[in-house]
Amino acid sequence: MKEWQKETVYQIYPRSFQDSNGDGIGDINGIISRLDYLQKLGIGLIWLTPMYLSPGNDNGYDIADYYRIDPVFGTMDDFEKLLSEAHKRDIKIIMDMVLNHTSNENSWFKEALKSKDNPYHNYYIWRDPVDGHEPNNWVSKFSGSAWKYVPELDQYYLHLYDVTMPDLNWRNENLRAEIFKMLTYWANKGIDGFRLDVINNISKDKNMPNDTFNTPLDDGRNFYTNGPHVHEYIHEMYEKVFGPNKFVTVGELSSTPISEAVKYTNPKRQELSMAFTFHHVKVDYTNGKKWTLGHYKLTDLTSILSAWQTQMQRHGGWNALFWNNHDQPRAISRFTNDDEYRDQSAKLLAMVEFGLQGTPYIYQGDEIAMKNAYFTDIKQYKDHESINAYHEMLKNGMSEDLALQILQQKSRENSRLPMQWDSTKYYGFTTGQPWLKPQHHDDYSVEKVLKTKNNIFDFYRALIFLRKHKTVLVDGEYKLLNPKDNSVYSYERFNNKRKILVMANFTEHAQERDVAAGFDLILGNYGDMQLNQGKITLRPYESVMLEKK
Structure with missing residues (x-):
């Protein structure tokens, strides 16, 4: 068992985490000022989204210079101080790296x-x-x-992404040598790993089709997703950089089947430590289309999660567990109830995630139940993807109201609101004007949550502690119970010594279910449980973790 398999990763979107100089944009010194907070939470690794020099057309994922820190975030000296201060607290640093494309200003x-x-x-x-x-x-x-x-x-x-982000040609050996040299530069800085953006797209089929311009538009993914040489390219990175530096690596693998994800993450193949996959966060895409008002069935969600649990474990792969990130709307607004049952919902999602097999990721604000932005005007959006999608929807005859409703549900801008630290106007994020302004003042903040009894932050701390000390949560097998249950997600983790049962009611109505004898409550989001004669009554959005030795 590797240490990172027991640890919890905290994702920081630097632009929105903490501003230290009043310019309205989060920065490195702001992150340093919050390291004690992250240490208190109990996280072992920080994943930083890109802070390299960039024109910012895709918020840093369009890199103009791989070797420079963007001045908006600080200096290289600031970054080196961040590394040092994090390591003093036994926190590792994972940098985001974009190798599929660069900025056109590179x-x-x-x-x-x-x-x-x-x-x-x-x-x-x-x-x-x-x-x-x-x-x-x-x-x-x-x-x-x-x-x-x-x-x-x-x-x-x-350019598979923005027009200002041309795709790199990985067939060119000189390019690959340049990339390995650059990765080594950061390794020598003392970082602890990489999160690799859209890494499964770097190998394009050289026979990509021509003469199809008169046919309907196609995303072409069959010709570049998990392409012909992608595994050898990543193995080459492992041999030259990842392996010698004992890096923790996580690959973003959109549109990747389980059979391929296993190849990327099975340690015998020497490629990646773990994989982000996205089937579970596309469960509310209507007919596979993102820009729709979507609804989901719990059975679809649990079926997807369970398939990845059982198959990855059976074949030696490793999951990166998450509900939220900088590219996803807030899960609390998407899958549960971010209003009347906000606290219970945040804890439910945390418990479901931390009970699964894989390395859990917390996205900034999860631990205080931050929710969607609910913007009501396209002018409030900064994200190019969302703005482009809005105009595309209007061009296709959709009303402005419906297009904005869809953005409220699906836009990745929902997760990019500044972190809510206290009750002041801009939540203690900045003394200036934030780069992305909230529409309404939300009374949830770190300051408020930490003063509340049985709070969400402490619930996360308890789950992080359990992950470190109950090995069954790391290496135990997984079994989905009641796969046709469209209200309660129940699953077991077990080994030859103990069994963990997680039950989560994804509805606003009480649900009664059977529980076998011998289970004791470890943790629950209501603080207790209602168990009577082998039956448990799960209150609205209640989740429990039970143990049987």
Whole structure:
């Protein structure tokens, strides 16, 4: 058992965590000032989303210089101090790294634009026009064509994401050598690992289809998701950087089946430590479409989670467990009740996550039950993906009201509101104007929560403690109980010494269920449990963790 398998990771979105200089944008010194808070919570690793030099078209995931800290966040000296201060508290630092694409302001791309003969031209993916059209019908994940024409070169470059984010050509050995050199630079700084953005997209099929521009738009994912050489590229990174530095690594693996995720994370293959997969957070996509008013069935959610639990464990893979991140709306608003049963809902989601097999991740604000932004005007949004999707919906005939409702439910901007530290106007996040302003004042904050008896923060602390001290939660087998139950999610974790039972009522109505004899309460989000003659009555959004030795 590896140490990181027992630890809990806390994701920080630096722009929204803590501002130290009043410019309205969170920064490195702000993070340093909150390390004692994170130590008190009990986390073992921090994942930092990108803080490299960037024009900010995708909030840092468009990197202009891999070797520089963006001045908006601070200096390299500040970053080195953050490393030192975190390590003093036995907290490891995982940096986000984007290797599928760069910013178009990156020096590599600026060189690539100079001529087809420039050595950096082949660092990116270029195609000639086909009968005056784009090379094929691929659509960008940020809407519109995935190809951008450069008249001076009479060529198109591929951008699976924003038009300002050209995709890198991993078939080029010189590019790979440059990337390994850069990763080693950060390893030598003393970091402890990487979270690898959309890493399963780096290998494109060289025979990507042409002549499809007259057919309906297609995202083309079959030609680049888990592509032909992706595993050898990641293994090469492992051999050169990850392995020698004993890094903890987590790969973002969208649209990846379990069979592939096992390959990425089985330690015998020497690729990644664990994997983020997203099937469970797409359960409310109507007909697989994100930008819809979606509803979900609990049985669909539990079926997906259970498949990943059993198959990953059976074949030696490892899950990265999460409900929230910087790209997802808040789960409390999405899957439970963020109003009347807000505390119970936050604790329920935490318990369900921490009872599963894998390494749990907390996204900033989970531990105080932060909820969706509920913006009512498109002008309140900063996120390019959300803004593009809004205009696409209007273009397709949707009303403004419905489009805004969909953004309230699905936009990733929901998770990017500044962290709520206290009861002041901007929650103690900044003394200036925050880069992203909340619409309404929410009375939940760290200050308030910590003063409350049986609070959410302490509930997370208890779960983190249990993960470290009950090995059955780390290496025990998993079994879904009552797979057709559309109200209560019940599952067991067990080994030859003990059994853990987790039950979670995802409804606002009391639910009565059978419980076998011999189980004792370890933790519950109501503080007690209503058990009578082998039957438990679960109150609205109640969750319990029981143990049988």
